[in-house]
Amino acid sequence: MMNNDSLDPRVNRLHLSDAAAPVIVNDGENWNIYEVFHQEKRGAHHEHVGCVHAPSPQLALVFAKEQFGRRKKCVNIWVVRSADIPAFEVEDEDMFANNADKTYRDASGFKVMEKINKYKAQQRGEK
Amino acid sequence: MQAAITYLLTKMADDALILGHRNSEWTGLGPIMEEDIAFSSMAQDKIGHALGLYSILHEQYGTPDPDKYAFLREEKDFRCCHLVELPNRAYDFSLMRHFLFDHADALRYEYMAQSSLESLRPFAKKLKGEIKYHTLHANAWLTQLSRAGEDSYGRMQAALDECLPLALGMFEQSSFDTELMEAGIYPGEEKMQAAWLERIYPLLVKCALNMPVPAEPVNGGRHGFHTEHLGPLLDEMGAVFRLDPAANW
Amino acid sequence: MPVDYRRQLIRLIEQHAHSEVMGALPEGTWITRAPGFKRKLALIAKVQDEVGHGQLLYNAAETLGKRREAMINDLLSGKSKYSNVFNYPAETWADVTVIGFLIDAAAIVNQVANAKGSYGPYCRALDRICYEESFHLKQGHDAFIELATGTNMQRQMLQEALNRWWQPIMHFFGPPDKTSVHGEKLMQWKVKMASNDDMRNQFPDAYVPKIWELGMTLPDAALQKNEAGRWQYTDPDWNLFFKVINGEGPCNAERMKVRKWAEESGRWVRTALMSHTAADMLPVA
Numbered sequence: 001m002m003n004n005d006s007l008d009p010r011v012n013r014l015h016l017s018d019a020a021a022p023v024i025v026n027d028g029e030n031w032n033i034y035e036v037f038h039q040e041k042r043g044a045h046h047e048h049v050g051c052v053h054a055p056s057p058q059l060a061l062v063f064a065k066e067q068f069g070r071r072k073k074c075v076n077i078w079v080v081r082s083a084d085i086p087a088f089e090v091e092d093e094d095m096f097a098n099n100a101d102k103t104y105r106d107a108s109g110f111k112v113m114e115k116i117n118k119y120k121a122q123q124r125g126e127k
Numbered sequence: 128m129q130a131a132i133t134y135l136l137t138k139m140a141d142d143a144l145i146l147g148h149r150n151s152e153w154t155g156l157g158p159i160m161e162e163d164i165a166f167s168s169m170a171q172d173k174i175g176h177a178l179g180l181y182s183i184l185h186e187q188y189g190t191p192d193p194d195k196y197a198f199l200r201e202e203k204d205f206r207c208c209h210l211v212e213l214p215n216r217a218y219d220f221s222l223m224r225h226f227l228f229d230h231a232d233a234l235r236y237e238y239m240a241q242s243s244l245e246s247l248r249p250f251a252k253k254l255k256g257e258i259k260y261h262t263l264h265a266n267a268w269l270t271q272l273s274r275a276g277e278d279s280y281g282r283m284q285a286a287l288d289e290c291l292p293l294a295l296g297m298f299e300q301s302s303f304d305t306e307l308m309e310a311g312i313y314p315g316e317e318k319m320q321a322a323w324l325e326r327i328y329p330l331l332v333k334c335a336l337n338m339p340v341p342a343e344p345v346n347g348g349r350h351g352f353h354t355e356h357l358g359p360l361l362d363e364m365g366a367v368f369r370l371d372p373a374a375n376w
Numbered sequence: 377m378p379v380d381y382r383r384q385l386i387r388l389i390e391q392h393a394h395s396e397v398m399g400a401l402p403e404g405t406w407i408t409r410a411p412g413f414k415r416k417l418a419l420i421a422k423v424q425d426e427v428g429h430g431q432l433l434y435n436a437a438e439t440l441g442k443r444r445e446a447m448i449n450d451l452l453s454g455k456s457k458y459s460n461v462f463n464y465p466a467e468t469w470a471d472v473t474v475i476g477f478l479i480d481a482a483a484i485v486n487q488v489a490n491a492k493g494s495y496g497p498y499c500r501a502l503d504r505i506c507y508e509e510s511f512h513l514k515q516g517h518d519a520f521i522e523l524a525t526g527t528n529m530q531r532q533m534l535q536e537a538l539n540r541w542w543q544p545i546m547h548f549f550g551p552p553d554k555t556s557v558h559g560e561k562l563m564q565w566k567v568k569m570a571s572n573d574d575m576r577n578q579f580p581d582a583y584v585p586k587i588w589e590l591g592m593t594l595p596d597a598a599l600q601k602n603e604a605g606r607w608q609y610t611d612p613d614w615n616l617f618f619k620v621i622n623g624e625g626p627c628n629a630e631r632m633k634v635r636k637w638a639e640e641s642g643r644w645v646r647t648a649l650m651s652h653t654a655a656d657m658l659p660v661a
Contacts, residue, residue, distance in 0.1 A: 004630070004633075006405075006630055006634075007405050007465050007466065007467060008401075008404060008405035008406075009363050009408055009409070010152045010156075010404065010405075010407065010408060011405075011630070011634055013152075013214060013215075014634070014637050014641075015637075016633040016634065016636075016637050017633065017636060017637070017640070018633070019628075019629040019630075019632040019633045019636070021636065022452075022453070023452050023636040023639050023640055024449055024452070025445045025448050025449055025452075025639055025643075025646075026445065026647075026650075027443065027445050027446075028445070028650050028651065029445055029643070029646040029647060029650060030159065030443070030444045030445050030448075030646065031159075031646070031649065031650065031651065032651060032657055033435075033438070033657050033658065033659045035659065035660060050432060050435055050500075050501075050504075051435050051659045052161050052431075053159065053160070053161055053444065054161060055271065055649035055650070055651060056271060056649070058267050058271070059267055059268075059271065059649075062165060062263065062264050062267050063161035063162065063164070063165055065165075065260065066161075066164050066165040066168045067161060067164050067165075067428055067431060070164075070168055071508075081657075082657060082658065082659045082660050083657050085660050087660055148408065151407055151408070151420045152407070152408060154400070154404060154407060154420055154423050154424055154427070155397075155400030155401060155404040155423050155426070155427055155638075156404075156634070156637070156638040156641075157427075157638070157642065158638075158641070158642025158643075158645040158646060159642060159645070159646055160397075160427055160428075160430060160431040160434075161431065162645075163424075163427045164424055164427055164428050164431065167420060167421075167423070167424040167427070168424065170420060171417055171420050171421055171424070174413065174416060174417055174420070175417065177413075178413045178417075193413055194412040194413060197413065198411070198412065217641065217644075218641070218642065218644075218645055271649055272645070272648060272649070275648035275649050276648055278644065278648065279644065279645075279648035279649075282644070363408050363409055364408060364409065366409045367406075367409050367410070367411040367469045368411035368412055370411075370529070371527055371529060371530070374526050374527050374529075374530060375522055375526060376411035376412050376415055376469075376519075376522060376523075376526075
């Protein structure tokens with residue numbers, strides 16, 4: 001049994017090196033990143049809740065289940081590699097800018113009652 | 128019959144408590160954060176299973192309350208197998224132990240869900256999903272690490288060689304077995320071991336891992352004979368509780 | 377996004393993530409000895425959450441372009457800091473209850489404020505973290521009360537732990553505003569939403585009465601609320617604070633050794649399953 005003079009008996013069982021010993025984690029050692037979507041009940045949307053680092057889709061699901069499904073209600077999880085999600089660039093946001101102006105796509109752009117009321121008022125005037 | 132049931136539930140609970148305790152030693156120190164979280168959840172589950180069984184024992188079979196039963200009992204009265212007692216060492220050992228144990232655990236609870244002992248059935252059914260996740264997790268790791276190059280494969284094979292004889296000790300028989308079998312409470316360890324081998328064998332084949340032959344079971348735990356590691360573990364686990372067992376903590 | 381804003385955000389979020397990961401160590405000290413099932417389960421779940429928080433925060437920082445491996449390396453080399461408070465030892469079980477109650481309470485003061493900040497991914501991580509911290513605080517308070525209302529031995533244990541932790545808690549909110557290097561800029565950018573001194577004042581208001589009502593004391597004779605409603609206290613020893621930041625705290629070396637052990641012992645697992653196409657990946661935001 002080791003003894004590192006720690007107050008933690010778990011730590012006293014480890015073979016520790018010097019605190020100054022260099023330890024470097026290589027690029028890629030934390031694997032791929034998967035985006036995680038959870039579903040609160042069957043039939044509901046899967047909503048984005050965060051990501052996990054995993055070496056495969058299978059382990060991504062295993063990890064996501066505990067990191068994002070261990071407390072609140074959750075019935076299913078999707079994972080997808082971040083790199084497989086195509087998205088627009090931030091500077092392309094201007095393509096969406098005029099959406100709100102295009103009222104012909106919106107119910108509010110058609111003033112049906114106004115026209116009916118105008119017609120009715122006209123009819124009354126003629127009588 | 129009371130003694131036989133107490134023996135059965137105590138051995139299951141002791142296995143779960145000691146393995147959960149060992150696995151919780153990885154919390155905060157795991158190989159990567161995501162796995163740290165997953166493994167920690169399963170350690171909690173195991174300790175929770177022990178608590179559930181100790182509670183049934185306390186309420187229906189007159190053992191002391193779960194805290195006292197777990198934190199004050201003497202080593203010789205523990206019924207856990209040697210597999211769960213060994214210190215953690217490297218992650219390969221912990222994963223292999225988890226794989227071998229959890230498949231046996233899954234089977235035990237599957238039988239419990241149909242046991243003639245009514246008080247056990249709802250408890251066993253409640254744990255079904257939890258244990259399903261444990262075996263899913265174990266299978267995923269085992270298949271991936273066994274196929275991830277020579278070093279990793281070698282580690283998993285060495286871990287299997289070391290763990291299998293210990294794992295066979297899970298099925299150590301006792302004089303209570305016949306009584307439990309005849310009452311339809313538990314199918315007996317011989318049958319359990321056969322079912323377990325049938326379940327893990329195809330998975331090991333998928334991993335190209337070889338069963339060590341011959342593997343003699345490491346027995347003793349079910350009769351109160353333990354490794355030199357259990358005593359210190361129990362002393363550590365009870366260190367604060369035993370400062371004043373009458374106090375509330 | 378302005379370069380400096382991005383850089384400061386990464387620095388702040390990364391330090392927060394490191395603090396969660398290192399914070400798992402002092403409390404982990406008592407995982408194998410927690411007294412009774414309820415405490416044992418709650419402590420494992422709590423330390424697990426700290427790791428989970430680290431995971432969420434590293435992800436938030438990664439959306440700004442720095443990979444998790446690089447952040448871990450900066451932690452291990454000492455280039456990037458973590459909260460000083462985790463360089464103190466948890467000497468007894470009572471220390472765990474004080475950490476769970478008061479350090480988590482202090483963290484909530486800080487995190488609730490920052491959750492209203494300007495960077496969405498960080499705020500989302502903080503929302504989830506605050507939700508879980510409220511469990512930490514509650515379980516810590518519960519274990520704290522159990523000792524405070526327990527036997528003489530338990531009360532003494534708790535009092536000694538309070539005496540040990542009071543100064544590190546006052547340090548927790550960071551150096552005084554007048555000496556804080558990054559504070560003003562971070563507040564201007566709405567990254568940091570409350571100043572160090574404001575938070576240090578807010579904390580006693582909520583928690584000192586909860587300590588006093590149980591007949592426990594705090595090791596500062598000057599501690600009291602003045603007529604204007606501001607708390608007065610003895611200024612903590614800031615020289616000590618800077619000494620601990622620079623590596624001279626009682627547990628700096630041990631924490632680093634243990635963290636390095638964890639990275640080294642897990643390396644074979646990570647390397648075995650490493651993909652050679654992973655190197656340039658970042659999460660989407």
